[in-house]
Amino acid sequence: MEVARQARAHVARLDLSAAQVAVLDGQAHTARALWNLLHEYCTFRQGRLASVKDCDAAIRRARREIDWMGRLPAEAAQAVLRTYRQAWANFFDPGHPAKRPGFKSRSRSRMAVDVPQGRDLNIARLNRRWGAVNLPKVGRVRFRWTRDLPGVTRGGPAGRITGARLVKDAFGWQIVFRTEAVVAAAPIAHRGRHLALSDGTTREHGDWLTSREKERLRRLEKKSARQRRTRSPGRPASKRLARTYDRIARLRATAKRRALNWQHQTTTELARTYGVVVVEDLPIMNMVRSATGTVERPGQNVRQKAGLNRAITGQAWGRTVILLGYKARDRGGLVVKVPAPGTSQTCHRCGHRDPAARVRIRYACVNSACGWAGHADTNAAINIRNAAGTAVSGRGDLGAARSAKRQPPHAA
Incomplete structure (x- = not known):
């Protein structure tokens, strides 16, 4: 039977100490600063865009001359260069909706660090709930084990881990494993009956936030508006405003997690x-x-x-x-x-x-x-x-109880 390789991503929560969080925060800020330096180096040059060879030489020189650039692993720095060049390629592609690459703001950009090579992760399962992984310049870290990873679990799916990406959201740092599973090239035909939602069948869900959480979010947004009005133009955000933003981000991240959970289950x-x-x-x-x-x-x-x-x-x-x-x-x-x-x-x-x-x-x-x-x-x-032309039907939201065009949807 022919086989094929199927690329997927798996997100897991990291269990970090305060010192490890500080190390990853430093790496993420360095990666953002490197992106901005690359953008300045490429866009302020006379003539054409800088080549990959020129950018790579500039990164190596900066890592030798600037001390804090060493906080970012060398492979992660090369990943920033590849991502930046791909952003320009997407921008020049007529069929791609990407916008022109620009500078990344410290407060608005997402904190992330790439681990391009999967061979150095040394993933192992510790028990039913936890696994362990090696992270560059951080050490051995535990992560929440929620599913078997290809090529890691004995008796699990065949395949391998090709790399990972560390991403920080309102709940803390998470690791996104890039997996490559070996599957049958032609899956067995599905023998279940067709999906028919034209008979009124729906898949319902409630609001992503409770009424108390919505009220708290409304109060925090009003509070942030008041704090922004008192800030002088051109001055950085105060610590109080930053704390308010963090609370708003956590509530919105809670809503997104609940939405993702419902979508995956449904x-x-x-x-x-x-x-x-x-x-x-x-x-x-x-x-x-x-x-x-x-x-x-x-x-x-x-x-x-x-x-x-x-x-x-x-x-x-x-x-x-x-x-x-x-x-x-x-x-x-x-x-x-x-x-x-x-x-x-x-x-x-x-x-x-x-x-x-x-x-x-x-x-x-x-x-x-x-x-x-x-x-x-x-x-x-x-x-x-x-x-x-089939005995199958559905809506854009898979059976939403309200129209996408005239009413805000509350069900799916």
Whole structure:
């Protein structure tokens, strides 16, 4: 049987001492400073962009002449150079949405350090809950063991660890393992029945934050606004403002973790149960565009549109479809996308299309010969099923109880 190599990422929480946290913080700040130095070196040169050879020579010279540059391991410094060059390649690619690379702010950039080589990690499982890994200039560190890693666990999946990336969020430092698993080139065909959401079946979830957490977040955002008003222009943020930002970031990270947990559980269940899933190919980037407009032509209902944009981005529909896509492929399933225009305004029974037939989450066909009425998403799901030419249907959010186009979603 033919085999293929499948690249995946696995996130695990690190258990660090205060001294180890300080070392990783120093490495992350050095990596950010190195990015800024590379950007200055490349953009302020006369003529063409500096070559990789010139940049590598500049990094080596800086590591010899600047003491604090030695805090960053040499391999991590080379990873910064590769990432920076790739950012320019993405910018020059006409089909890539990447913007022009710029300087990284100390307060707004994400703290991260690359470990490009997986052979030096020496990963081992200590017990049911914990594993251990070697980190450059940090030493032996424990991490939370939540799943078997390819090529590490005896009797586990075949493959290897190709590298890792250390990332810091509001909860602390985490390690993202880059794994390469060996799988069958052609997965066994999924024998489960097709996913049919046109009958009203949904996958529900509540709000990512409780009412008390929402109120706390609102108070912290108002507090940060007051603290920003008292800051003099051009002065760095005070320690009090930084603490407020940290509390806001922790609440938002909590919401993201809960959303990711629900998305992973739901998409895994759907991929295991159904063989084919059809989703609406929603233009999410167009849907969340700002309505502020210009000075000459100001936008309308800007605050309402901003609230809708926050609701849409909070649901992360695109991430749900991505997770479902690779999980369905791993199990021999299929995810099909159909064009979105007209699915919510067309009657699935008679085919009559009229925007007035839809009012919020209710759809009532205006064709007197038909008169079908029901949930708007159910009607759209049947249209998606018919467009795909299968007995399968779904919404862009896999059965959201509210429309993506007119109402902020609260269910999926």
